[in-house]
Amino acid sequence: MTRIGSRRGAEYARILATGARRPDRIVTNDEICEVLDSSDQWIRERTGIITRRFAAPGETVVDLAAPAAQQAIERAGLAPADVDAVLVATSTHMVSMPSAAALTAARIGAGQATTFDLSTACAGFTHGVAVANDLIRGGSARHVLLVGVDRMTDVIDPRDRGSAMIFGDGAGAAVIGPSDTPGIGPTIWGGDADQWEALYQTASWTEYRDAVQAGGEPDWPVLTMMGPKIFRWAVWQMADVARKALEAAEVDVADLAAFVPHQANIRIIDQMAKQLKVPEHVVVARDVVDAGNTTAGSIPLALDRVVTEGQVPSGGLALLIGFGAGLSYSAQVVALP
Numbered sequence: 001m002t003r004i005g006s007r008r009g010a011e012y013a014r015i016l017a018t019g020a021r022r023p024d025r026i027v028t029n030d031e032i033c034e035v036l037d038s039s040d041q042w043i044r045e046r047t048g049i050i051t052r053r054f055a056a057p058g059e060t061v062v063d064l065a066a067p068a069a070q071q072a073i074e075r076a077g078l079a080p081a082d083v084d085a086v087l088v089a090t091s092t093h094m095v096s097m098p099s100a101a102a103l104t105a106a107r108i109g110a111g112q113a114t115t116f117d118l119s120t121a122c123a124g125f126t127h128g129v130a131v132a133n134d135l136i137r138g139g140s141a142r143h144v145l146l147v148g149v150d151r152m153t154d155v156i157d158p159r160d161r162g163s164a165m166i167f168g169d170g171a172g173a174a175v176i177g178p179s180d181t182p183g184i185g186p187t188i189w190g191g192d193a194d195q196w197e198a199l200y201q202t203a204s205w206t207e208y209r210d211a212v213q214a215g216g217e218p219d220w221p222v223l224t225m226m227g228p229k230i231f232r233w234a235v236w237q238m239a240d241v242a243r244k245a246l247e248a249a250e251v252d253v254a255d256l257a258a259f260v261p262h263q264a265n266i267r268i269i270d271q272m273a274k275q276l277k278v279p280e281h282v283v284v285a286r287d288v289v290d291a292g293n294t295t296a297g298s299i300p301l302a303l304d305r306v307v308t309e310g311q312v313p314s315g316g317l318a319l320l321i322g323f324g325a326g327l328s329y330s331a332q333v334v335a336l337p
């Protein structure tokens with residue numbers, strides 16, 4: 001019987017460069033509280049958020065993804081034609097087809113690449129790192145452009161005290177390519193899908209349409225979440241996942257240059273860092289303070305900031321962990337570009 005031919009890719013992969021697109025409009029807690037029954041002081045104390053960015057009317061996830069992607073490709077010293085695969089992690093691309101990845105690829109001149117979206121909410125970027133690593137090492141791609149982007153303002157109810165103050169819009173990107181040395185550690189990932197009701201959209205788009213067609217005035221479907229439940233899940237169970245990612249990579253927490261967890265709430269970040277016994281010299285990303293929670297954009301934006309602000313050495317190690325709706329999570333140690 002004829003044996004199927006096979007191929008192997010690069011021995012290892014690593015992040016070559018990052019990019020970011022933070023929307024222009026800065027939104028203060030006071031502005032949030034013009035419609036939300038809350039206060040600047042409460043939001044600062046309970047979430048750590050002082051400002052977040054909102055995309056302009058009509059500025060879509062593709063509009064946010066494209067400049068972040070271009071910046072990452074330029075910094076990697078590549079041309080768009082060098083990209084073999086474009087992956088966009090997002091939950092707020094508001095058309096079912098084509099994918100945000102296809103539209104982003106076309107926009108930036110990487111139309112030849114294979115394209116697909118990843119829908120794992122706040123774990124989207126770290127899931128994407130795992131997929132990109134396997135694509136490159138498996139020989140399916142040489143250079144992967146990975147974007148994490150969300151325009152959360154389309155899916156939040158500005159009057160909901162349980163969620164409105166947390167979210168923002170933004171895009172972060174990374175170019176991942178071949179490497180002679182290991183640049184991405186084993187990914188620890190999984191889920192707790194039985195708890196999906198902790199964070200979900202209140203109605204589907206078709207339910208919304210049907211209600212309108214039936215003559216009703218339904219509310220726009222929005223995200224709703226059990227904040228304290230997610231808080232506890234994140235603090236207690238995600239610290240353990242992060243620990244396993246360190247163990248799998250055979251890296252001691254003291255050897256990290258940076259800890260870049262999902263930017264959901266400063267209290268979650270600080271609690272996780274405490275449980276992991278992250279030492280003082282390790283930079284802990286606290287992008288949430290002026291970005292809010294940008295869902296799939298959160299980790300790549302925070303990563304881009306620690307890298308471009310020179311807070312960490314090139315080649316230093318960072319522990320990434322994403323977690324959220326699903327419930328889903330993924331974590332890995334990466335070498336910084």
Ligand SMILES: CC(C)(COP(=O)(O)OP(=O)(O)OC[C@H]1O[C@@H](n2cnc3c(N)ncnc32)[C@H](O)[C@@H]1OP(=O)(O)O)[C@@H](O)C(=O)NCCC(=O)NCCS
Pocket residue numbers: 037038039042043046047122160161162163165199225226227228229230231264265293323324325
């Ligand atoms: C949503 C979140 C900020 C709420 O903070 P919390 O400390 O858990 O607050 P609670 O819901 O327990 O409420 C505490 C008190 O604040 C009040 N409160 C809740 N939301 C409020 C708001 N927006 N403004 C003012 N007061 C508020 C509550 O009514 C309650 O008052 P009480 O003690 O008099 O009953 C927090 O749970 C959180 O960040 N969870 C994680 C969410 C998350 O990460 N989601 C994304 C997943 S990736």
